[in-house]
Amino acid sequence: MTVLKSMVDTSAEEFVTNRDAMLSKLDEVEGEHAKAIEGGGAKYVARHKERGKLLARERIELLIDEDSPFLELSPLAAWGSEYRVGGSVVVGIGVVEGVECMLIANDPTVKGGATNPWGLKKSLRAAEIAERNRLPVIHLVESGGADLPAQKEIFIPGGRTFHNLTRSSAQRVPTVSLVFGSSTAGGAYLPGMSDYVVMVAEQAKVFLGGPPLVKMATGEESDDESLGGAEMHARSSGLADFLAVDEEDAIRIGRSIVRRFNWDKLGPEPRREYTGPYYDPEELLGVVPNDLKVPFDPKEVIARVVDGSDFDEFKPLYGNSLVTGWADIHGYPVGILANARGVLFSEESQKATQFIQLANQTDTPLVFLHNTTGYMVGKEYEQLGIIKHGAMMINAVSNSTVPHISVLMGASYGAGHYGMCGRAYDPRFLFAWPSAKSAVMGPQQLAGVLSIVARESAAGRGETYDEDNDAAMRQAVEQQIEAESLPMFLSGMLYDDGIIDPRDTRTVLGMSLSSIHNAEVRGTDRFGVFRM
Template sequence: MTRLATTLDPRGPEHLAHREAALERLAALADEHAKALAGGGPKYTERHRARGKLLARERVELLLDPDTPFLELSPLAAWGSDYPVGASMVTGIGTVEGVECVVVANDPTVRGGASNPWTLKKALRANEIALANRLPVISLVESGGADLPSQKEIFIPGGAIFRDLTRLSAAGIPTVAVVFGNSTAGGAYIPGMSDHTVMIKDRSKVFLGGPPLVKMATGEESDDESLGGADMHARTSGLADHYAVDEQDAIRQARRIVARLNHRKPYPDPGPAPEPLYDPEELLGIVPSDLRTPFDPREVVARIVDASDFDEFKPLYGTSLVTGWAALHGYPVGILANAQGVLFSEESQKAAQFIQLANQRDIPLLFLHNTTGYMVGKEYEQGGIVKHGSMMINAVSNSRVPHLSVLIGASYGAGHYGMCGRAYEPRFLFAWPSAKSAVMGPQQLAGVLSIVARQSAAAKGQPYDEEQDAGMRAFVEAQIESESLPMFLSGRIYDDGVIDPRDTRTVLGLCLSAVHNAPVEGARGGFGVFRM
């Protein structure tokens, strides 16, 4: 085997300083995750419990097989917005009766589980993951429908939730709805459009219009139970496929539904895989606090792949991009990892060829981001950086094998695109707390604006205000810095979560297992025109 050596000194002052900074970022991240776990806070949590109901994460825990992991997705959704962190919804991937499923659970302690714009984005991302990876979807429903004050941002795009359920079903991907409380107005279509629906005696309420709306629209007097109770839907309308006596019974029945799905992965799971040779704790000290300081991504690779075994591709060519083959939890992967930040023409061509090879061999690709973008300057423009960068982006765009992306350092400019950023539809994208992503670095962006302003003033024959320039640069740098941080980006669901670097191997292993629920097939040709 070609095992990676390490030059890392875990007791060295630089490593210890980087580790300390990483632990501080992780502590801040834990504080934000705690806000999502708190849901609507103690008042509404206790009110919910007083009604004899389980919390959203308790429902998820009971649904999943004992002692199996749950890969929570987008836990920081809505961070930095006017809505609570977590977006009043829990989404993730877990195992139910041995079947990997996407689980979507409304959090009724946050405004009754009403959907705000970020809830919608989070739910749509979960459906996208389910469809791409052919994962059954289990919806744990308790929601008052749309958050009415923000209906203008929800109503039009919100129909995609129901569209997705029907498309999943049409693709042969099972959908299950368990209704724990309200599922009203447009929300009634979640159980209505799911393949299997479980309702709970005296708890579930599914109707398009409640008693007040029916009274206003038709003059008819009615009540919740006759309009949409579980007993009515189980005996009269036929909407309920399964009738449960309480929440635990409903979850038990949902597990039995999954057990009878006959849903099978197209590939056998790999057997036990050897652990990396090096301690994953050391991942905390690899990435410098100042991302302008280079580091060797092989040190990261050595701590996440099986047996630290890595066959490098073109090691002497395009050296600021490391490419090579490995296995991770027994699954083959091709890895592209930025070494020194900047991508040149050689790196771009190397990446394009490597991506084609992965597609020929049906091997998923893992992108480890630490790039400031493609190189600029007269020499590089004349050398063809535009056409070579375009070649790499073309290859990424038209590659058909699953892509996984992890932002471990910088991810700026078109380099973010070439390394399969969110717009290029990686199956999963996660970030370390050390990551930053924007159109360019804060200093560079502020500097560009300053140069443009100076040139404009000179063209008009006006004096340039240096004091105002300094203030503008400081303001812009602070704004771009804050908007490039992982919690800001994760709040907008530009990634699937900010993860502890020490969990990277586990998270990627869960993702690789999930993607192998769908056929892994590369593009055979089908790439756009490569400018040579």
């Protein structure tokens, strides 16, 4: 075994300072998570409970196997927007009767569970994860349809929801709708296009148009029950496959449906015997400096995440600003690429390209640990071919077919974000630590570039440059970019799948890898043209 040797001194002042800073950031994130959990607020939660109904997360808790974890995704969707944090829907991966499923639950305490633009984006991302990882989808439905004032942002892209359901069914991946309340207008197609439908008696209402719309369109008088009640759909229309007496019964029926899937994973099983890291994951709190300009050794992170802290480093003496190597996480073999000193040079780019090819030859998933300021700039590096070497790495990442998982630990700037499999490069999952920042470049650099351009423009016009305006501009730009680089802003925009506690990194990666292995894991030998 090649057990990593840690050099972390947990009693050092630097470690304690880093730890305190990380805990402070975690407190901020927890505060925002609390807003998502409270849904529409105390008033609407109380009203929902008074009706004898379960909350979205309570439904999920009853649905998944007892004492099993739930990997909630994008809990901070809509953060910083006019909509409630969470986007009126709860999504995540949970184990139901031993089967990993994507769960999508409307939160009826937020505008009756109506779909808003952020909730739609969140649901579509969940569907994408489900499709790529071959996960059955269970919708826990109670929604009034689209949030009508925002229909221009919902109607056209929202059709993708039903497209995804039918594609899933065609690919022999089951879909289930458990209908607890209203599912109207476009929402009626959720159960309409699911493989299995369970409706709760006297609560579930499914119709394309409710009584008021029917009255306006046809002049016909009708009531909820005869138009779209659970009893009618179970006895007359046939839309309901099962009629549940209450919510708990619907969840019981849902679990029995999953039990009959006869589900098998297509990916290889993990090694049955493995040990946890040799070093305490608690120490991850003090590894990342509060100032991201200060480098840190990513092997200290790897040592606290991989099985037995055992890591076979690849090309350790070449391109050492990027650490690459092989390890296991919860018994699953992985290749790891981790930024060591931020900047990616030609050597690191070529090393990464070769390593990604090797991972594809052996059908090994890849984990990218981000802390990069991007590819190196400057005359010397341009002449050495940094553009074509960076392009090689991005080519390899783009065309690699083994599953990728990205974790943003520190900086993730510029094209380095792309080369390390950022959001645009389709990682199966992308998570961020509270310490992470991502943008086209650092705030000071971006403000400085704008200042240089403005100075040159003024000189070209023969004008005197206003230094006071320049200072004010730089300060404003730095503040804006800093705010837009923070993980809560990026998570609110759904540019990651959630902000995680560093101490949970191993667990989150393990759950992600387990989900990934529902689908076939296969590499490729087909890449684009590598410019030499």
